[in-house]
Amino acid sequence: MNAVIELIKGDITKMRTEAIVNAANSSLMGGGGVDGAIHRAGGPAILEECRMIVARQGSCKTGNAVITTGGFLPAKYVIHTVGPVWNGGGRNEAILLANCYLNSLKLAEEYKVRSIAFPNISTGIYGYPKSEAAEIAIHTVSLFIQANTIIEKVHFVCFDEENHELYKNILYL
Ligand code: ADP
DSSP: OOOEEEEEESOGGGOOSSEEEEEEOTTOSOOSHHHHHHHHHHOHHHHHHHHHHHHHHOSOOTTOEEEEEOTTSSSSEEEEEEOOOOSSSOSSHHHHHHHHHHHHHHHHHHTTOOEEEEOOTTSSTTOOOHHHHHHHHHHHHHHHHHTOSSOOEEEEEEOSHHHHHHHHHHHHO
């Protein structure tokens, strides 16, 4: 059975999915935006595991993903992925952003995750144009779940109204 995509407006730290995705930076040491919110709500266990990952394998490259506990969050896991900083579009940003979604989904599969929630990666501090980012997110996830059986539900969690409208238009019109 193919997975279902669901659109939600709200705070990803409240999601009761098995995994939530964090739009992290390559240091994995926390930051602003959704990253800050996840570490605040999830507590110190997340940062502790991030530290161990960095000690083992170094920083997380743009487009890659790593997984930690969800700490105090309702979600069992946090998948941390590093989105590209928007630099005008000529620096491979589209492929790197697609890789964030793809590598997060692959990691989720590896951990037998059946439900996952994504924020709108790179569309905050990293400045990716929201409309293009939404197209890439939806396209990449849709393609992946066509050939996938473990993941049953993918939630796109939009924090801001502009992203929510964009996703609504692509998904439901
Ligand atoms: P980036 O550095 O990848 O741009 P940001 O955290 O600045 O990451 O922004 C990514 C997206 O996350 C933005 O669309 C922002 O509105 C959204 N966001 C911020 N806080 C939350 C939250 N608590 N839950 C879900 N999305 C959030």
